[in-house]
Amino acid sequence: MEVKLGFGAVPRPQYVFVKKDNDHCWYMLSDDKKQIPIYDRALTGVITGIEVDKKVENTFGPDEKINLHILADKPYIVQSGNDTYFSKSLLLSLDALTSEELRNPFTITVSPGNSNVVFCNIYDPVTYRSVGVSWDGHNEIDWQALGQRVSLKINRIQNLNQEPIQISANTTASEINAVLIAQSDTYLAQLNWTPEQGRDYLQQRYGKRSRLQLTDTEILDFIDYLKLQLTQNCPT
Structure with missing residues (x-):
């Protein structure tokens, strides 16, 4: 422009x-x-x-x-x-x-x-x-x-509210998955979600009962969803 x-x-x-x-x-x-x-x-x-x-x-x-x-x-x-x-x-x-x-x-x-x-x-x-x-x-x-799903997809593209995930060139696929799950653990704890709440959401959203079954794209989508919930729950 x-x-x-x-x-x-x-x-x-x-x-x-x-x-x-x-x-x-x-x-x-x-x-x-x-x-x-x-x-x-x-x-x-x-x-x-x-x-x-x-x-x-x-x-x-x-x-x-x-x-x-x-x-x-x-x-x-x-x-x-x-x-x-x-x-x-x-x-x-x-x-x-x-x-x-x-x-x-x-x-x-x-x-x-x-x-x-x-x-x-x-x-x-x-x-x-x-x-x-x-x-x-x-x-x-x-x-x-x-609306939340569309917002997550669009705003993730624009790198809004994204925190960097530290992954090196030598990181293996299993290590990447472990990093992503650990990050989701942090957000789940901050939201006080029970294991059953997490399983119910995964089943409804992805048709899976465990984060270990999610693809990298799905776990990133799940992390973005948790971050959105944290943002909405923060007092203004």
Whole structure:
């Protein structure tokens, strides 16, 4: 991104809000809080982070939002309500993408539905292919758990809240696994989890009853989940 010298606007992210209107589905706010319609239906950039269950105050009182951070021609934060179809279709699409795919630019689009509904679709800007998601059984989906899983995946890519694991070039696979399990032991102890709690989570999340059965990717995912719980349990 080119850095322009001299006077200009305050360098802060531009919030984008999702709302269906007659001829647009999202908008920005001017400095005097007036809505500025965005008539384009697509925004292409690179994800730099995501906040789920973000608590905000609005004219109707406290609310929970999803903030998707995207770096394009400038930093954007696309904000939508936790329980909206936009947020749910966004989470389904992001969950379907691999960690490698999430490192690349993608195009996020708004699509109007019935009534006040707005859907989200994600496209590969090179192949123009959309991320196929299914709404089958969406009423049974644990959306909070899905949001946490997507957040862990995206924020791990951005190295947020990561602590370095000391592994040398001569470390064997079994030693790496031992290091990862030892790290998870530390977090489990800090969370006061019982062995049964741990086994129940592993069975539900990975279909396994022991950390020794997890792949390196799964144990890292488990560690990220434990770290998230510690962060959420810390007093502010």
